[in-house]
Each structure stands twice: as C-alpha cells, then as structure tokens.
Amino acid sequence: MISVPEARPVDAAGDLATFRREVYRSLTRRGDALFELTDAVLCADGPVRSLAELSLVAEHRRGHGASYDALAQGHIDVGRLRAALTAAPMPRAADDRIVLAVDVTSWLRPEAHTAPERILCHTHGRGKDQHIMIPGWPYSFVVALQTGRTSWTAPLDAVRLAPGADLAAVTAAQLRDVVARLITAGHWQPGDADIWVVMDAGYDASRLTYLLQDLPIQVLARLRSDRVLRRAAPPHTPGTLGRRRRHGGEFIFADPTSWGAPDVATVTETRLYGPATARAWHQLHPRLTRHAAWADCPDLPILPGTVIRLDVERLPSGATPKPVWLWYSSGADHNPDPATVNLLWQAFLRRFDIEHTFRFLKQTLGWTTPKLRTPHAADRWTWLLIAAYTQLRLARPLAADLRRPWEQPTPPDRLSPARVRRGFRHLRPTTTCPARAPKPTRPGPGRPPGRRNTHPTPHYQVHLAASGDTWQPQPKKKKSVNPRPRRTG
Template identity: 70%
Template sequence: MHHARDAGAAGELSELRQEYYRCLTRRTDALFELTDAVLCTDGPVRSIAELSFTGEHRRGHGSGYAALARGRVDIDRLRTALTAVSLPRAADGRLVLAVDVTCWLRPEAHTCPQRILCHTYGRGKDQHMMVPGWPYSIVVALETGRHSWTAPLDAVRLAPGDDAASVTARQIRNVVARLIAAGHWSPGDPEILPVADAGYDGPRLAHVLADLSIAVLVRMRSDRVLRRPAPPHPPGTRGRPCRHGGEFVFGDRATWAEPEITSETTTRLYGPALVRAWDRLHPRLTHHIAWAAHDGELPILEGTVIWLQVERLPSGAIPKPVWLWHSRTGLTRAEVDLTWQAFLRRFDIEHTFRMLKQTLGWTTPKLPSPDAADRWTWLLLAAYTQLRLARKLATDLRRPWEKPRPTQRLSPSRIRRGFGTYVHNWPVRPVSRNPLDPARDAPRDCPTTSPRHATTSTPSPAQTSRNPHAAGRPSRATHDPAEQVKTQARRSMNRVCQPCAGGARPS
C-alpha cells in the first residue's frame, strides 16, 4: 500500500517537473537548474550568485541573473500545470481558496519601473508606512491538518493604476475556470469557497462572480454597519417601498437582536470559541467609488454575518471578536462551523509568504525589471509545489535539537533538506544546449546610466484626484528655462570664495 502511494507521488512529481521544463521556453536549462539549486541548497537563499555553488547548478555565477533577465517562461502553461496536480480540500470535500496581497519592497530602486506604494505595518501600534515596491496578488488552495501547507495556484503583479478588487475578481474567475478544466470541480460538488481578509470588498466580489459556483467569505471591519431586510410594504400606503430595514451596527450590541444560530466549541489553539450568526444582512450601497459606474438601481447583496470570539491566541495577544460575511443565506449550524474554521485556515497563506521570502529567497535578488521579478516569482511557486508533492517521499532529516515529527507534519524546510535525494534519479532535461545556439541573445553593451522611474500609487479607476489639473502641470524647476537661470544664479551667490573664507573647501 505504501509502495503504491510512494510510486504515485513520485510519478506525479516527475510529470510536474517534465511539464515545468517545457514551460521554460528560453534559457531553459539555466532556469531549470536555478530552480533545482533553490530546492537543494542548504539553508536560506542569500544570493542568486551563491546558488552556483550547489551541485545541481552547472553554470557560472552570472548565469542566474542572465536567465532571469533574458529568459522566457510560458506563464499561462505553468498556471495550468500547477492547477492540474492533486489539490487539498477542506473537511467537507470542498475547495477553499485564500487570496491575499504580499509586497516585494524596493524602496531604493529608483531605476526600477512600475513600483507602487505598498502598505506595510510599522513598529508601533496602529502605525503603517507606505514603501515603494511590487505588490503581488497570490491565490492558494488551503487544506486541513496540523500544518501550514498550501497549494499556490496563481500570482498576479499589480501594475500602477490597477484596481485591486477588479484584479482579484478576474484572478479568481480564471483560477476557477482552470480548476473546472482540470476536473477538480464538477456540477453537484460543494461550492468553491474563496476566503479573503478585511481589505477586500466581499459583497462586490460576490456580485461580480455571481455566475460562478462559488461562495465568498471575507472578514469585515468591526466598525461596519449593515442593514436588515426591508419590512413588508403595508397595503394602501402611499410612497416608495423601503429597500432597507433597521441597522445592524457591529459596535452596538443593542442593534444585534437574537442570532439565528449560536454555537460553542473548543479548539486546540484558541480554546473555547463562541459563534453567533445572523441571517440576511446586507450593506447599503451608494453610487460612490466601486459602484460609481454601476448603471441602474444598486443591488441588495444579502448574506450571513458570523461573529467569532475565542479565549486566547497563539501569539499571546488579547483576542478581539472577528466579524465574517458569507455570501450565502440560510446556513445551517454545521455550515457555520465549517465557515469560520475555513477562515482560520486562511492564515496559512502568511506562512507560505514567509517561506517564500525568508527561506526560498523571493525578495533577495535586486532585479532591475518587473518582468524578471515575475519570472523569479513563478520559479519559486513551481519550486514550492514540488516540495508539496514530495511530502509522501520525504524522510525526517531533523537536526539534533529538533523534535521528531510524523511524515505528514513535516514543514517545507524539512522537506527541502532531502529534496536532492528524490530527484537525482529522474533525468528530466536533455543535454545542455550549445553555447553558440542562435536562440540565445546576442551580446549587448550595458548602458552607462539607467533611467529613473517615479513611484505611483494604486488608485481605483472610479477614484478621482482632488485637483485634476495638478497631474498635468509641469514642474517649473525642470521645464522653465527662466527658472533654471534663477536657480543657478542663487547657487552661485551662495558659494563663498575659498581664499577669502580662509578655510577648507566644504564637503
């Protein structure tokens, strides 16, 4: 039984590696060896050049950067390959997708184009900073169990001017289409459940993706105000019927009334948990920001609001109530329990981001172009997927000070320690290409100076600037010749003659 399972896992991993090799259309061997070097090196990735010391990397220290700069990756085919492998499922057999944005910060890369001000948390309480970088929207499939493994499915870099909500909706739609094409979902199966944090507009996502067999679950801020269903219109009453009922204020218990569902349970990490659910609550929409371009009457988007209170947190912080909004109404007690448990699994995507950044070295290289950053991102997503498929083949190569763990609970770092022993017997790539292959780029001279690019923010297309004329106004110091002459004259007058000053030249 175990031999059949190991053979199936080995065959699936081998098929993925072969398909991944076909997805590399230019600088194929260099990109493939770079991925193997990331998987087989000992310890965190500190530099692309240092990966050339790994036995799986058979080229010089500069080939890695050259492959990322001039190589080509068929990203659409790679998306299909990552979706075609076996995917984890929740306790009820449904696919649970987590979507979140993580940033590749580049604060001092003034010559890198398409940088965006990214939100980062400061050291103080309730403080944040805006740092230039490349934000990526990543979608993963979640699974159950006492581990933090996820299955990456898609990654999209947000360009200047992109609306994050529109990009997320389009990204989820494409992922669901690939899941259906790969046979992971068919009519009659439980609905796919995308899970997102409070930064996403859940009702809008549910409205845009209403034609798909999905149910949206998002966390809402604790200062939100929703509305109850409109009361029936009394017969004989003149005037327009009411579209909204009474208010449901998250911060005012007097407006809550009795919940339709109340549940108490005990969890391993969070202790006793109290859950309450109210059915058929909706936000009051207005023709502003996201709904400014909506034609006609705004829809009524009803859903189920779930209130979750736990006793403790693993970090030791004081727990606060969590408000969740589910796009489906009429949920049963069992469905409510599965809903908030699925949201708690969403935090596994944070562990995936940490693995990509701190161990696999996602944000380590100082790449000059966003295209090279996209190639490096997809190389690491393919590497992480190979680690996930190798779990059934792995053995626990633990350090003397580490506790032994079952094979099912090994972390990605422990799987990576012995990954080289799993793939050495699987020849995937042919003999290396001739260095004089015409498919390679001709040598070109490096420019002496690189152009500088300004950092932009990510406003929604529906948002407008407070001063619409400021964006097109030229800078006087740069474009006005008279102003430049005055500036040079002021600088000349401020200079002090060194012999008269009797001192050293100022630095």
C-alpha cells in the same frame, strides 16, 4: 478546521515527474538555465541569500551570469504553467470542498530608483503601532487551503498589481481564471459543493460577490468592527405612498442593542483558544453607495449574506482576544446551519496558512532577495519559486525526515516545507531532470576599459496604488483633539 488528513496521491513520484516535465516545457526561452536555477533553489543547503551563490550548488551547472541572463532575457509560458499547477493534486477542506484564499504581499524595493512600476505598498510592524507605506511591487496570490494542523498551501496563481490597478477587478479576474482551470482539470464538477473564497478585511467582499455571482463561489470575508449592515426590507404595506423600501433596520457591529437574537449559536471547544462561541445572523446586506467602485453598475444590487461573530476565551500569545466579524455571501435562499457556521469560521482561521507560505517564500526560498531591475524579471522569478514550492508539496509523501540532532522527530505527514526541501537533493536523481548540459562558451569582451557608459539607466517615480499617479511627499497632518468615532456602512 476539523482535522482530516489530505488524501495522498496514488503515484506521488509520477505526479512529481509529470509536473517537472510541464515546468520545463513552459520555459520557452533560456529554459535550461531557468530549470537548473529552480533546482538550485530546491537543493541549496540553507536559505537563498543571492543568485550568485546558487551557482555554487552542484545541481546548477552554469555560471552565475547565466542566472541573471535567464531572468532578464528568458520567457515563461505562464498559461501552461498555470494549467500544470491546477492539474496537480488539489488539497481539500474537511467537507471535501475546495477552499481558496486570496491575499496581497509586497516585494519591497525602496531604493530601486531605476526600477519601473513601483507602488506604495502597505506594511505593518516596522514601527510602533505604525502603518508605513514603502515602494515596491505588490503581488496578488490565490492559494488552495487544506485542513489539519499544517502550514502547507497550494499556490495556484500570482499577478503583480500594476499602477492604478483595481484590486477587486484583478482578484475577480484571477478567481474566474482559477475556477475555470479547476473545472477543466476535473477538480470541481456540477453537483459538488460550492468553492469558498476566504479573504481579509482589505477586500471589497460585496463587489467580489457581485462580480463572481455566475460562478460556483461563496465569499467569506472578515469585516472591520465599525461596520454597519442592513436587514432585509419589511413587506410593502398596500396603500402606502412612496416607493418601496430597499433596506431594513441597521445592524451596528459596535452596538449590541441592534443585533437581536442570533439565528445560529454554537460553542466549540478548541485546543489553542478555549471555548469558541460563534453567533450568526442571516439575511444582512451592506448598503451600497454610488461611488467609483459601483459607477458602472446601472442598479445597485442587494447582496444578502450571513454575519458571524466569533469570540474566543484566550489567545496563544496571551493577548486579550478581540471578536472577529465575518460576512458570508449565503444569498437570499440559503441560510447556513450550525455545522456550516462552524466550518466557516474554522476555514477563516486556516486563511493564516498563506502567511506561512509568504514567509517561506521570502525567508527560505529568497523571493525578495535578488535585486532585479525590471518587474518582468521579478515576475519570472516569482513563477519559478511557485513551481519550486509546488514540487516540494508533491514530494512531501516521498521525503524522509532528515532532522537535526536537536530537533524532535516528525511523522511523515507532518513534515514542514523546510524539512521536505532539506531532503529534496536525494529525491532529484530519482525523478525527471530534462535540463540539458551547458555548452562551452566564453564571456564577452564587455565595455572597453576607459570608455564611459553613454546610456545611463532612466529613473522612475513611485506610483499610488489606487489612481496610478506619481507619489509626492505631503506634509504631516496634525491629529484632531476630539476625533469623531468611525462608523462605516
């Protein structure tokens, strides 16, 4: 995306203090312990390795058992916390519009047989060119993207996918709630540019477009290279027998002879990828079929959009670049111009910033570190880390660059989340700290020595993501000697 600096808040210290007060008010049970646990995550010297070690941080004034008890027995008013996240300063794209990204990341729990509601989660990179399914808790995130060379995002919502949940339905409900909160907070008003929602190829872009067609949203999704779309139906010839045609000719991604001349063609010089060539074809739609996703739809709709093919000269890794196919739900009465086409493919490249957010949550803030038993405790820990990450984003204009001797100096507007966290301990005394001091207490007696546990923890089966049925290992199928080429509509 074109490099335009994000507008800084007028009062960064006031925004941070207001958000911390709202976070504390949303912690309705075990609030003091949960708030100090969040501060311990922000003020720890290194990556979070365990909850017990967080009790050694000076900002955590309670014992290590209080953290586990707060996550197990505490309560968070998620609605109030979501409103606080949306009310914070919102990053925007180069053309001053809001760009949202959706993606699913997993909290893997392969050996947690006593943890309920585990689902087989898709993982990549754990074997040579293998996609391995591992039990865990998948979470659907919605974040706001910003422009420029940065890894910052603004997480706005997170929902754990229950067994048998429909990803498209869950994502549509998330986006509908997020857009409603953005409108309530005044970040979007009638007359503003539509909100772009960027997603990868794992989402059903056509169904999300249909479910969210009453909102000021435009969907931008990557498509696989084996897709086949249809052109608009030709005009009906008077006197022709039979019903009117619904679809025109095919647009086959793998067959250049079916493309025709592009409606828009642009070439942009980039620093990392060399010349980037974008070609766009308008008024192309997928041919929907009557399967489970559209079973409740009385009439299959026609969803016209713009297909964009992006080709680059090189990749930073040195690998051979492959074309990227994008589909933009432009509608029947709007065809993007060359400037909009350039912003679209640049907005899709900014979607990869969400991967940096996931890596920071897991490797630095320790999102998947605690061995929590119940998924509800995992939800509380997830929301605490989202609140912690938002505090780092709000403290970004206030933080100093406490660099190591071997690190290069960084301008204040280019500090990474890890560097802002490095100096958050110095900012904490200057902002709101509403948590109360712990009361003196003593640990309970526990189970008497020699008495066995007569209430063993139940074991739970792993579920399938689509149907919600329990998973059973299946024998491996032999690969076909002459596989048929893939061609999906």
